[in-house]
Amino acid sequence: MSDTSQDRAPEGDDSQTRPSAMGGPLRFLLSNEFGLIVLVLLFGILFSTLSPAFLSKFSLYALGRTSAVNIMIGFSMMVVIITGGLNLSVGAIGVGAAMFGGWLMQAFGMPWVPGVIGGLAMGAALGALNGVIIVRSGLHSFIITLATMSIFFGVMIYLTRAESYREISPAFTSYGRMKILGVISPLLLVTFAVAIMLSVLFRFTALGREMLVAGANARAAEISGIRVNRMITYCHMLSGILAGVAGLMLVSRTGAAIPSMAGQLGQDWLLPAFLGPVLGGTLLTGGRLSVLGTLLGSFLVTMLTTGLLLMQVGAFWIQTYLGLLLLAAVLIDLARRSYLERRKLL
Amino acid sequence: MNQKFWQSEWFGPLLITVTAIVIVSSLNPSFLSPFNIQILLLAISVNAMIAFSQMIIIAIGQMNLSVGAIGGMAAISFGGMMEVWGIPWPIAAVLSLSIGLLAGIANGALCAYTGISAFVITLASLSIFKGINLGITEAQPFYDIPDTVKSLGNDTFLHPLPWLVLPAVAAAVLLWYLLFRLPLGRAILAVGGNEHAAALSGISVPRIVIVAHAISGLLAALAGIMLVGRLQIGQPTIGDDWLILSFAAPVIGGAILTGGHVSVAGTFLGVAIVAIITQVLVLFSIDPFLVQVVLGGLILWAVGINRYREVRAHRKIAAGAI
Numbered sequence: 001m002s003d004t005s006q007d008r009a010p011e012g013d014d015s016q017t018r019p020s021a022m023g024g025p026l027r028f029l030l031s032n033e034f035g036l037i038v039l040v041l042l043f044g045i046l047f048s049t050l051s052p053a054f055l056s057k058f059s060l061y062a063l064g065r066t067s068a069v070n071i072m073i074g075f076s077m078m079v080v081i082i083t084g085g086l087n088l089s090v091g092a093i094g095v096g097a098a099m100f101g102g103w104l105m106q107a108f109g110m111p112w113v114p115g116v117i118g119g120l121a122m123g124a125a126l127g128a129l130n131g132v133i134i135v136r137s138g139l140h141s142f143i144i145t146l147a148t149m150s151i152f153f154g155v156m157i158y159l160t161r162a163e164s165y166r167e168i169s170p171a172f173t174s175y176g177r178m179k180i181l182g183v184i185s186p187l188l189l190v191t192f193a194v195a196i197m198l199s200v201l202f203r204f205t206a207l208g209r210e211m212l213v214a215g216a217n218a219r220a221a222e223i224s225g226i227r228v229n230r231m232i233t234y235c236h237m238l239s240g241i242l243a244g245v246a247g248l249m250l251v252s253r254t255g256a257a258i259p260s261m262a263g264q265l266g267q268d269w270l271l272p273a274f275l276g277p278v279l280g281g282t283l284l285t286g287g288r289l290s291v292l293g294t295l296l297g298s299f300l301v302t303m304l305t306t307g308l309l310l311m312q313v314g315a316f317w318i319q320t321y322l323g324l325l326l327l328a329a330v331l332i333d334l335a336r337r338s339y340l341e342r343r344k345l346l
Numbered sequence: 347m348n349q350k351f352w353q354s355e356w357f358g359p360l361l362i363t364v365t366a367i368v369i370v371s372s373l374n375p376s377f378l379s380p381f382n383i384q385i386l387l388l389a390i391s392v393n394a395m396i397a398f399s400q401m402i403i404i405a406i407g408q409m410n411l412s413v414g415a416i417g418g419m420a421a422i423s424f425g426g427m428m429e430v431w432g433i434p435w436p437i438a439a440v441l442s443l444s445i446g447l448l449a450g451i452a453n454g455a456l457c458a459y460t461g462i463s464a465f466v467i468t469l470a471s472l473s474i475f476k477g478i479n480l481g482i483t484e485a486q487p488f489y490d491i492p493d494t495v496k497s498l499g500n501d502t503f504l505h506p507l508p509w510l511v512l513p514a515v516a517a518a519v520l521l522w523y524l525l526f527r528l529p530l531g532r533a534i535l536a537v538g539g540n541e542h543a544a545a546l547s548g549i550s551v552p553r554i555v556i557v558a559h560a561i562s563g564l565l566a567a568l569a570g571i572m573l574v575g576r577l578q579i580g581q582p583t584i585g586d587d588w589l590i591l592s593f594a595a596p597v598i599g600g601a602i603l604t605g606g607h608v609s610v611a612g613t614f615l616g617v618a619i620v621a622i623i624t625q626v627l628v629l630f631s632i633d634p635f636l637v638q639v640v641l642g643g644l645i646l647w648a649v650g651i652n653r654y655r656e657v658r659a660h661r662k663i664a665a666g667a668i
Contacts, residue, residue, distance in 0.1 A: 139649055142409065143593065143603055147645035150590045154638030264586060271473050284463060316484050320477025326470040330462050
């Protein structure tokens with residue numbers, strides 16, 4: 001699998017940016033994004049007919065608010081996946097950044113703006129640390145971020161004594177509860193803003209293109225004058241910032257910075273972090289991403305979880321369904337890819 | 347075979363283990379009390395199983411995120427079969443082990459025949475197995491464990507050697523024999539070393555991948571069953587915290603994550619080092635939260651050393667060629 005994707009990776013991104021360039025509508029109909037839109041609509045209709053409460057104002061509001069966080073977690077993983085690596089420490093960084101922001105607000109009574117900036121700076125620092133260690137050691141990001149996940153989370157728990165920060169600036173927590181037009185959470189708007197920024201970064205800026213090229217083919221990028229190591233470090237730093245955004249969103253929503261909000265070692269974020277990008281068609285071998293796909297993928301996952309919980313279809317089985325979904329997604333993607341390949345040959 | 351024994355990958359961990367035991371026992375004599383040794387050996391026995399379960403997958407150059415989920419699923423099946431169905435414990439144990447084996451085969455078959463990376467497959471199966479665990483137990487433990495199982499999980503057969511040491515030692519010896527004396531084991535290491543070359547030399551790579559995952563599932567299930575005996579309840583949370591440890595011990599023992607190179611003795615010593623450090627933190631009442639930090643630090647340190655050794659070996663080969 002890795003061979004074919006390596007070959008196609010440099011121009012693979014074009015199917016997203018210029019859908020009309022080749023094959024036109026058929027190509028779009030076969031894209032991940034279209035499939036996800038169909039699935040979102042199908043499940044939306046299914047859930048709303050089975051349970052009318054699904055389309056209630058409160059339910060839609062809660063769905064938007066939860067998916068805002070999950071999409072952000074997906075983005076945080078996505079920007080590392082494009083380097084061909086992964087970041088197991090997204091949860092640990094997210095909680096670490098949120099706890100640091102919470103501490104700034106509680107211990108120094110900071111207003112929320114510097115508190116949030118402090119939290120994001122912490123996320124960026126932890127992410128950059130990951131990046132530097134990976135680049136310097138030349139080891140795979142899997143083992144490095146596995147180790148730092150343990151270290152970041154352990155240090156955070158040690159410093160906070162596993163206690164929450166509850167005196168969060170009220171102005172900040174009000175955003176997490178605010179309803180625009182009765183159904184839209186400001187958190188969702190933040191997520192959309194970040195999505196647009198990421199699209200611009202990876203589509204129109206030299207920096208973003210260089211990050212993608214470094215991920216697609218490190219040797220070729222190096223030869224053409226891109227500082228690959230620096231790009232990988234930047235990607236990890238960006239991942240840390242996005243994880244921090246997700247963590248701070250949770251703080252704003254719950255009104256407290258809680259050490260256990262991403263589970264033991266932040267492991268609870270791992271599945272949503274991979275589901276979004278993988279469903280959205282981001283190549284695990286690097287070099288290709290789809291911001292819209294990740295957004296739709298994470299949204300679909302959140303919608304399925306919410307819908308199943310609402311219909312009370314065995315809340316305890318949710319994890320099994322999500323695992324099966326991930327498995328189905330990668331298998332369908334495999335079939336789709338080989339179909340496209342065969343058509344090209346024919 | 348002309349490698350000197352102090353150059354082998356298990357010599358470093360052995361040195362650390364012995365030094366740690368000497369230093370700690372001189373600072374705190376209760377460290378070498380029979381009771382403490384028993385506690386230490388209980389922890390080492392179960393953790394060795396967890397580490398071996400990951401080691402066999404590292405040997406083929408993959409990773410298995412679902413070891414903990416398989417272990418947890420086997421543990422609650424073991425507890426559940428005995429409590430709900432009243433099945434005698436040896437049969438329940440065999441059935442739970444076969445669940446682990448099947449889970450491993452499923453992982454292996456998916457990895458081998460789809461070509462999707464083991465990371466994604468085992469992330470998905472981690473979630474599926476953990477979900478089955480929670481779906482069956484609804485997060486409630488099984489309390490009704492037979493006394494025989496409880497005593498096997500905690501008592502000693504020869505003071506201070508607990509019963510649980512026996513399966514751990516047996517697994518270690520069998521794994522060593524498999525990997526370094528049997529053609530199947532050599533094939534496993536060959537696939538890890540260079541999958542393409544192994545395939546060209548007539549090894550069926552999919553078969554080897556499935557076998558390795560099957561062994562991994564079996565060992566993870568065994569670890570889960572042993573923990574039910576040790577904890578005396580069928581906890582649904584069994585396996586949740588295995589991931590870091592399962593990588594730390596083989597890596598400390600000199601395993602190369604790209605595959606083809608693992609050490610059974612090294613992994614065992616890696617487990618011992620982790621157990622001793624955890625004990626020391628308790629004995630000297632240092633914050634138990636720091637265990638996570640130490641484990642993470644150990645992984646970084648160990649992969650750093652392994653990497654350095656690898657680079658140096660390459661340089662030596664290059665120098666020899668000139």
